[in-house]
Amino acid sequence: xxxxxxxxxxxxxxxxxxxxxxxxxxxxxxxxxxxxxxxxxxxxxxxxxxxxxxxxxxxxxxxxxxxxxxxxxxxxxxxxxxxxxxxxxxxxxxxxxxxxxxxxxxxxxxxxxxxxxxxxxxxxxxxxxxxxxxxxxxxxxxxxxxxxxxxxxxxxxxxxxxxxxxxxxxxxxxxxxxxxxxxxxxxxxxxxxxxxxxxxxxxxxxxxxxxxxxxxxxxxxxxxxxxxxxxxxxxxxxxxxxxxxxxxxxxxxxxxxxxxxxxxxxxxxxxxxxxxxxxxxxxxxxxxxxxxxxxxxxxxxxxxxxxxxxxxxxxxxxxxxxxxxxxxxxxxxxxxxxxxxxxxxxxxxxxxxxxxxxxxxxxxxxxxxxxxxxxxxxxxxxxxxxxxxxxxxxxxxxxxxxxxxxxxxxxxxxxxxxxxxxxxxxxxxxxxxxxxxxxxxxxxxxxxxxxxxxxxxxxxxxxxxxxxxxxxxxxxxxxxxxxxxxxxxxxxxxxxxxxxxxxxxxxxxxxxxxxxxxxxxxxxxxxxxxxxxxxxxxxxxxxxxxxxxxxxxxxxxxxxxxxxxxxxxxxxxxxxxxxxxxxxxxxxxxxxxxxxxxxxxxxxxxxxxxxxxxxxx
Numbered sequence: 001x002x003x004x005x006x007x008x009x010x011x012x013x014x015x016x017x018x019x020x021x022x023x024x025x026x027x028x029x030x031x032x033x034x035x036x037x038x039x040x041x042x043x044x045x046x047x048x049x050x051x052x053x054x055x056x057x058x059x060x061x062x063x064x065x066x067x068x069x070x071x072x073x074x075x076x077x078x079x080x081x082x083x084x085x086x087x088x089x090x091x092x093x094x095x096x097x098x099x100x101x102x103x104x105x106x107x108x109x110x111x112x113x114x115x116x117x118x119x120x121x122x123x124x125x126x127x128x129x130x131x132x133x134x135x136x137x138x139x140x141x142x143x144x145x146x147x148x149x150x151x152x153x154x155x156x157x158x159x160x161x162x163x164x165x166x167x168x169x170x171x172x173x174x175x176x177x178x179x180x181x182x183x184x185x186x187x188x189x190x191x192x193x194x195x196x197x198x199x200x201x202x203x204x205x206x207x208x209x210x211x212x213x214x215x216x217x218x219x220x221x222x223x224x225x226x227x228x229x230x231x232x233x234x235x236x237x238x239x240x241x242x243x244x245x246x247x248x249x250x251x252x253x254x255x256x257x258x259x260x261x262x263x264x265x266x267x268x269x270x271x272x273x274x275x276x277x278x279x280x281x282x283x284x285x286x287x288x289x290x291x292x293x294x295x296x297x298x299x300x301x302x303x304x305x306x307x308x309x310x311x312x313x314x315x316x317x318x319x320x321x322x323x324x325x326x327x328x329x330x331x332x333x334x335x336x337x338x339x340x341x342x343x344x345x346x347x348x349x350x351x352x353x354x355x356x357x358x359x360x361x362x363x364x365x366x367x368x369x370x371x372x373x374x375x376x377x378x379x380x381x382x383x384x385x386x387x388x389x390x391x392x393x394x395x396x397x398x399x400x401x402x403x404x405x406x407x408x409x410x411x412x413x414x415x416x417x418x419x420x421x422x423x424x425x426x427x428x429x430x431x432x433x434x435x436x437x438x439x440x441x442x443x444x445x446x447x448x449x450x451x452x453x454x455x456x457x458x459x460x461x462x463x464x465x466x467x468x469x470x471x472x473x474x475x476x477x478x479x480x481x482x483x484x485x486x487x488x489x490x491x492x493x494x495x496x497x498x499x500x501x502x503x504x505x506x507x508x509x510x511x512x513x514x515x516x517x518x519x520x521x522x523x524x525x526x527x528x529x530x531x532x533x534x535x536x537x538x539x540x541x542x543x544x545x546x547x548x549x550x551x552x553x554x555x556x557x558x559x560x561x562x563x564x565x566x567x568x569x570x571x572x573x574x575x576x577x578x579x580x581x582x583x584x585x586x587x588x589x590x591x592x593x594x595x596x597x598x599x600x601x602x603x604x605x606x607x608x609x610x611x612x613x614x615x616x617x
Contacts, residue, residue: 023122024122024123024126024151025110025111025114025118025119025120025122025123026110026111026114026151026152026153026154027108027109027110027123027148027151027152027153028048028049028052028083028109028110028111028152028153029046029047029048029049029052029054029083029108029109030046030047030048030106030107030108030144030147030148030151030152031043031045031046031047031048031054031058031062031106031107031108032044032045032046032104032105032106032107032134032138032141032144033058033059033062033063033087033104033105033106033107034103034104034138035063035101035102035103035104041059041060041063042059043056043058043059044104044138045141045144047144047145047148047152048109049152049153052080052083052109054109057079057290058079058085058107058109060288060290061075061077061079061085061087061286061287061288061290062075062077062085062087062089062105062107063075063087063089063103063105064246064248064286064288064320064321064322065246065288065321065322066245066246066321067089067091067103067246067247067248068091068101068103069245069246069341070089070091070246070247071090071091071092072088072089072090072091072128072131072247073088073089073246073247073248073249074086074087074088074089074124074127074128074210074247074248074249074252075087075089075105075107075248075249075252075286076117076120076121076212076249076252076255076256076285076286077284077285077286077287078112078284078285079109081112082111082112083109083110083111083112083118084109084110084111084112084117084118084120085107085108085109085110085120086107086108086110086117086120086121086123086124086127087105087106087107087108087127088105088106088107088124088127088128088130088131089103089104089105089131090103090104090105090128090131090132090135091103092135102135102138104131104134104135104138105131106127106130106131106134106144107127108120108123108127108151110123111153116256116259116283117212117256117283117285121210121211121212123151124209124210125209125210126147130143130144130147212252212253212256212257213253213256213257213260213502213506214253214502215250215253215254215256215257216257216501216502216505216506217384217501217502217505218250218253219253219254219257220375220376220505222254222352223351223352224351224364224372224422225364225368225369225371225372225422225423226351226352226354226362226363226364226422227372228364228365228368228371228372229354229362229363229364229365229368229585230258230334230336230354231258231261231262231509231512232589233333233334233354233362234258234259234261234262234281234315234317235262235513235593236315236589236592236593236596237278237281237314237315237596238315238333238334239295239315239316239317239331239332239333239334240258240281240315240316240317240318240332240333240334240336241287241295241317241318241319241320241325241326241331241332241334241335241336242254242255242317242318242319242320242336242338243319243320243321243322243323243325243326243335243336243337243338244319244320244321244338245321245338245340245341246321248286248319248321251286251319251338252285252286252319254319255283255284255285255317255318255319256283256285258281258283258317259280259281259282259283259317260280260506261505261506261509261510262280262281262509262513263279263280263281263510263513264277264278264279264280264513264517265510265511265513265514267514268513268514268517268518268521271517271518271521272517272521272597272598273598273599274597274598274599277597278314278315278596281314281315281316281317282314282315282316282317283316283317283318284316284317284318285318285319286318286319286320286321287318287319287320287325288320288321288322288325289322289324289325291318292325292328292331295316295318295325295331295332296330296331315333329357333356333357334354334355334356334362335354335355335356336352336353336354337352337353337354337355338352339351339352349419351419351421351422362585363421363422363423363424363585364422364423364424365423365424365579365580365583365585365586366423366424366426366580366582366583367452367578367579367580367581367583367586368423368580369422369423370449370452370453370456371456371578374453374456374457375456375460375508378456378457378460379460379501379504379505382460382499382500382501382504383500383501384500384501384502424583424585426582452575455578456578459508459511459512459515460504460507460508512578515576515577515578516577516578516579516593517597519573519576519577520567520569520577520590520593520594520597520598523567523568523569523573524567524594524598524600565600566600566601566602566603567594567598567600567601567602567603568602568603568605569590569594569602569603569604569605570605571605571606574586574587574590574604574606577590581606582606583606584606587604587606588604590602590604591604
């Protein structure tokens, strides 16, 4: 079975076992990397299954630049496209002969066929404990031998030979469509889609402390309204590179978050005609200078070779501590520069900076900002299950840039501060329209803004009905509500059906994606239907005189659609999708989205200011 086939067979589920249940994935390799004063980082001990070579890239990926500034860290990476890697790093004081520090990392490789990241995060706590034991006596490798004997992959539990359960409600329909060509001539191969269903589980179910999705509240807090332009770039399957500093665990978790939030829900998978379909943005996690070839080949715009929908050719998201990669503009499409560690001590809050090539900065639209404020307000009623253990800074840098558990996001909108530099300035047209609406309403509250707020709040409501059945897609399954009633927006509580903040955020963005795709599919289908109706009416007249056959008319209908006439998207359609009718960035986003997923050209019309039928702005 090929790598692409295995990837198409994996879902995006975030399944977690009960605390008492042992459900650790088998590992294909275990290794120990030590820092030697003469030869640098070396693999001091290793075990792997036959045919899996642990090349020197494992050393570099396990220990990215800057780790000497922290005491502990967790690093996620990929190895040979078939394995997810996880290493636990530890840095302890040592003798002067060891340059006053003993640094080592214990790592594993897990087959990606077990799921996203190979569920390697389940081994995080065990690897950290191994590192703490080995740092006392690196020559005693018996704990590594015991770990390998207990968790190594055996033939009977080879994940590549397992039949995975069907979780997408559109699976059967997709299976029936397999083998039929898509409009762009490629065979239909999609057999798995992202499910946004959340299964209810008994109260008290445990959550692994290192599950990456538990960082979602921190992710929202770190990016503020910039989370929406970043989400749009991910939905366009850009190559997104996050450049940050050690410790890297949180940044790796953000890579995971971006990939999950920008996934295409199964409910709209059949609306998209082109194949192969990029159902999710491919996460590469931690990368370095040794991955430059992989990064450069990840552009779906420049590549001439066909790619699987799960391959890096349809974009990727990764993080790095090597600043030199940010200078290579051919390696990425969107660059996210994370604030430096010392920014945590600054009086003024520092935000990530999102840029495209030639250093053009991307900002949130005015609509994004209003949506962000509504989202923060409505998240009050969803409790966060985050109890993540964050890496500790070294003794030389006592204050870690990673938020501690005590400083977790409270989502108090009154305490939220957003720099105006993050937001696009209001256009003159939008300002004139707002002023006119204020004058026309005699200073009363605008009903259109109320409707917009209700539109956004609806994305976080009615989970009871929609997600009462299905498989878990959340980092912790929802707990049943005590009274079965949803709280009103802005009130604190246990959330709808006991859903936590993390799955609520995932569902929010998946619903937003579904909304955008459904509106665009409706516009395209309506336009194509009108074109066919006109063609058929003309054909009926010709049939009476020339007697053209039905088969010929059908061929003409297909040829008409293949002309791919431009899709017209009006300002009302933009508003229905929750996009900014005044923003050029959102209009360009729609144009590129239609081109990527439908292969069509779009003409997007923004809002206008008119008086007596005459356009003023």
